[in-house]
Amino acid sequence: MWYVSTRGNVQPVDFPTALLQGLAPDGGLYVPEKLPEIDTQAWNTATDFSGMSMRILTPWLASEIPETVLASILRQALNFPVPLVKVGNTWVLELFHGPTLSFKDFGARTMSRLMNHLVKDEPLTILVATSGDTGSAVADGFGNLPNLRVAVLYPKGQVSPTQEKQLIVRRTGVRAFAVNGTFDDCQAMVKELLVSPGGLRLSAANSINVGRLLPQMLYYYWAFAQGQWDSADVCVPCGNLGNLTAGVLSSLCGLPVRNFIAAHNANDGYPKFLAGNKSAFGESIRTLSNAMDVGCPSNFERLKFLLPEDQMRRMIQGSSCSDEDTLASIRRVHEETGYTADPHTAVALAAVRDRSAPVVVLSTAHPAKFPDIVERALGHAPASVPALTRLESMPTRVQPLEPTSDALRLKLESWN
Numbered sequence: 001m002w003y004v005s006t007r008g009n010v011q012p013v014d015f016p017t018a019l020l021q022g023l024a025p026d027g028g029l030y031v032p033e034k035l036p037e038i039d040t041q042a043w044n045t046a047t048d049f050s051g052m053s054m055r056i057l058t059p060w061l062a063s064e065i066p067e068t069v070l071a072s073i074l075r076q077a078l079n080f081p082v083p084l085v086k087v088g089n090t091w092v093l094e095l096f097h098g099p100t101l102s103f104k105d106f107g108a109r110t111m112s113r114l115m116n117h118l119v120k121d122e123p124l125t126i127l128v129a130t131s132g133d134t135g136s137a138v139a140d141g142f143g144n145l146p147n148l149r150v151a152v153l154y155p156k157g158q159v160s161p162t163q164e165k166q167l168i169v170r171r172t173g174v175r176a177f178a179v180n181g182t183f184d185d186c187q188a189m190v191k192e193l194l195v196s197p198g199g200l201r202l203s204a205a206n207s208i209n210v211g212r213l214l215p216q217m218l219y220y221y222w223a224f225a226q227g228q229w230d231s232a233d234v235c236v237p238c239g240n241l242g243n244l245t246a247g248v249l250s251s252l253c254g255l256p257v258r259n260f261i262a263a264h265n266a267n268d269g270y271p272k273f274l275a276g277n278k279s280a281f282g283e284s285i286r287t288l289s290n291a292m293d294v295g296c297p298s299n300f301e302r303l304k305f306l307l308p309e310d311q312m313r314r315m316i317q318g319s320s321c322s323d324e325d326t327l328a329s330i331r332r333v334h335e336e337t338g339y340t341a342d343p344h345t346a347v348a349l350a351a352v353r354d355r356s357a358p359v360v361v362l363s364t365a366h367p368a369k370f371p372d373i374v375e376r377a378l379g380h381a382p383a384s385v386p387a388l389t390r391l392e393s394m395p396t397r398v399q400p401l402e403p404t405s406d407a408l409r410l411k412l413e414s415w416n
Contacts, residue, residue, distance in 0.1 A: 001062045002033040003210060006305040015064045016118050019111070019211040022127075022204030023194040029302050030210040036060055038253040043221035044228070049082055050074045052225065053218045060214055069117055077109035077141075082219055084226040084360075087339045090352055091232075091360045093223045096342075100166055101366035101387060102291075103243065104137030106219060107212035112141040112148065114211060115203070119147040125412060126150045127193060128205040129186035131239060131284075132159050132291030133365055135176070136166035138205040143171035150174045150205070151412060153186040153401065159290055162369045165391045168398040177411065181403030182284050184295050187240075191298075192405035193412075200412055207242025208298045216246035220255055223360050232358040235261040235351055237344040238270065239292035241299035243362065244316070248306060251315070260316045261359075263351040265289045265326065270297060271318025288323045288373050289343040291365065319351035326350070330377035340374060340382050342367040 002012035007028030013021070018030040036059035046052035053074045054067075061070065080097045098105025115124065126148055128138045135152040142150045154167055156178040168176045179186050187206065194202055207213060220234065234257050236244045244262055251257040264271055265287040272280030284295035303312060321329070329346040332353075333339055341349055345363040352359050367374050368388055371381035401407055 001036065001060060001064075003030040004033045005029070006031055006301050015061050019114060019209065020118060020124065020203050021194075022202070022209045023191060025195070027191070027195050029208055029298065031302055031305055032060070035249070035252055040254065043225050043255075046222065046225040049218070049222055050078050052221060053078060053215075056218055056221055057214060065114065065117070073110060073113040073117070077113055077215075078106065078218070080105070082222055084223055087333065087349075087361075088337045089357050090349065091223070091227060091358060092339070092345070092363050093219060093360055094363045095219055096363060096366040098137070099387060100133065100136045100140050101369055101385070102133035102137060103216070103219075103362065103364040104133045105141065107207070107215045108134070108137035108141035108205060110215035111205060111209065111211040112138070112145060116145045116147050122201060124148055125200060125202050125415075126205045127190045127202055128152050129183060129190045130154045130159070130167070131183035131293050132163050133369075134206060134291075136163065139167065139169075139171055139174045139176070142205065143174045145173065148173065149415070151408070152176045153179050153189060153408070155179055155182050155186060156400070158182070158286055158293070160370055160372070162371070162388060162391075163290075165396070168396040169391060170395045170397045175411075175415065176398045177401040177408070178398050179401045179403050182295075183293060184284050185403035187298065189403065189405045189408050193408060198409065200409070206298070207240055207245070213242055213246045213249065216243060217250045219362075220247050220250040220257075224255060227358060227360065229256070229358045231256040231258040232360055233257070233259045233261060233352070233355060235263050235348045235359060235361045237289070237292060237348045237362065237364050238262045238264050239267070239294040239297065241270065241297040241303060243364070245299045245302050245306070248303065248315070252306065261348070261351050262316055262318045263348040264318065264320045265292050265347055266320065266322060267293055267295055268318070268320035269295065270300065271320050273300075274313055274316060274318040288326050289347050291344055292347065321347045321350045327373070327377040329353075330374060334378055340367045340378070342370050343373050
């Protein structure tokens with residue numbers, strides 16, 4: 001399969017090239033030149049997640065990754081449960097049972113193993129900007145792999161204490177940088193270096209990399225395999241719009257999604273765009289659902305490439321939620337059902353409160369990662385989990401960094 005840039009100024013490339021480059025040389029994002037046909041039988045009778053994943057991804061990767069290699073990668077990477085649970089009248093797909101307790105484990109763990117398989121000579125440095133969960137998933141997924149090293153950039157003081165601890169735990173081949181700026185600054189630094197790498201050999205692990213999106217399609221199919229609906233709405237907590245883009249790709253390949261609901265916090269540029277305001281994007285705003293604090297989402301460019309505006313507005317409905325509404329959503333859902341939602345999932349649950357079934361909410365992070373916020377809503381913190389308890393005794397390492405690509409370049413050039 002061939003992949004093309006959203007900006008159309010470079011020749012099509014194969015999947016390994018798109019994966020290892022991360023960003024196209026013209027600054028665009030890679031998208032498939034032609035969408036593959038996914039047989040309904042590949043997913044609607046599935047009882048095994050890794051087996052279903054193999055059937056879904058094979059058409060996307062064609063002969064570029066040997067089937068035996070891909071099967072092994074998927075078994076190793078996606079070795080955790082993905083339950084669909086009923087919460088009141090809503091179905092919730094829990095995507096937080098991986099090692100770092102967020103949905104980012106799907107993309108990061110699969111992508112890291114694909115990259116490690118393809119990189120055979122000099123090591124590749126992976127850049128990742130994070131507003132919360134991406135960095136820890138990438139650090140965990142890529143750490144200790146022989147051909148890769150990772151630089152994680154996060155906005156200083158703008159992630160939860162638990163998220164920061166996950167980011168800065170010492171891992172072989174991983175360095176964390178606390179950037180004196182916003183997530184948008186971190187993302188801009190990564191993009192600038194990818195377009196002008198100089199002598200550095202770089203790629204990206206954000207959802208600007210198509211290799212992150214393909215594994216994220218898989219749980220959409222899994223939800224429908226478990227739910228067995230003729231059609232359903234899917235509500236996605238949104239930040240950089242990568243998760244939503246993965247769902248749109250699944251839908252364009254035949255998954256019977258009736259509508260997507262793009263659930264945002266106060267960073268509501270995309271819902272405003274869907275409502276007709278084409279200049280709604282701006283600087284990011286800090287909220288309780290910090291992993292969604294993205295002012296200028298990169299994957300908006302992909303969505304515009306994949307969907308004409310009128311089709312996008314028919315397929316996707318936007319919503320936004322204040323911090324007060326987020327806390328109220330956590331409280332309401334717990335009082336009505338006993339279910340504890342993290343703040344990102346709570347934003348999505350607020351968006352579908354009055355919708356008729358079937359509707360599926362993607363639950364993107366474990367509530368134990370946000371004990372202070374859950375305690376504000378409920379009066380008590382959620383029970384901790386072993387994956388987080390172990391962090392308390394682990395050594396950490398973090399370096400300060402100014403929000404410029406030159407500052408990052410100097411750090412990478414001095415990395416021995």
